[in-house]
Amino acid sequence: MPDRGQLKQQVIDEIDRRRQELIDLSLRLHANPEVAFKEEKAAAWLADYLEANGFSVERGICQIPTAFRAAYGSGAPRVAFLAEYDALPGVGHGCGHNIIGAASTAAGLAVKAVVEETGGTVLVIGTPAEEAAGGKVYMAARGAFEGLDCAMLAHPGNRDVALSYALACLELDVEFHGRAAHAAARPEAGTNALDAMIAAFVNIGLLRQQLRDSARIHGIITDGGQAVNVIPYHTAASFLIRAEDDQYLDEALKSKVLACFQGAAVATGCRLEHCWGDASRYKAMRSNQTLAEVYRANIEALGRKVVDPGSHRPMGSTDMGNVSALVPAIHPTIAIAPPDISIHTVEFRETAASEAGHQGLLDSAKALAMTAVDVLVDADLRRRMREEFDGGG
């Protein structure tokens, strides 16, 4: 087995050698933002680039036209970089997925340069629609991540973080059915579906004090009534319910939230219909700490300083959580913006095409590729990752 340090230098050199074409690729994605499941150009550019460099590519995997799987090498261990490339409606690449797409592709090409020496297989898996619907939710259910030793992607942000967290997230759609009546002449003949909805919001507001700090319940009313002089006979709302662990969400939060709606229905005499969005459920992100530690060492060797997000970390949800439930996975953050610029803004979009964005692309690609080298050459590391994963992380 060649020296690990030499292999890491080779992957760094490979990314430096491709520097300009990687930046051009990132800028091309940035200039052509495509929203969830419509990432036809982005998926094709990345898949074409990998194919032209010797990867065998399957397009449209998991019945998703803009998903792909590119592989090079043979047999185990199998290390995958996940490429996101969808944009946001209105804000374009305000989440910087152009950098993720280019960096995961770059990491794949870099590891390809050493995989004959390390043995194993390097994969780049194109995962559409992170921002809506969650492409990885469906790809996970359809077997896209089976047989991997680990899966990684680095997300651009405003600080360098190795160990990330994200909340499990479940959608709930509700409807109340009442009875219409003239709101002034005969209100007593009506059954007010808006009263039921308001009571449910109040119940949820009261419930919040009894929940764990990290729980989040937030909703919008999508139908609040039909006319001001008619007792509303129908109301509807969409909610998202989130928690730091899947079990708490399933075993506690779901029934408590549903009871808020059921109680409101009883109090007002309305009929409740509800529907859980289990098919699009995001699982909590379970970062593999062993792997995250290896990534931290590699990104710090490139001169960056990783920060500990601490207990008051801001958290959303990501479909990477569903991958982390299946295989050891990490979702580190690479700093490309100052702390006061957040993702999903116009300012962040500009940063994603700036010099700082390019540096984030190159550094994250190098650290991901170096981490893959560690995984490919180090059987003991693979065993520790797997033990942590099997032990429930």
Ligand SMILES: [Zn+2]
């Ligand atoms: Zn985003």
Ligand SMILES: [Zn+2]
């Ligand atoms: Zn994102």
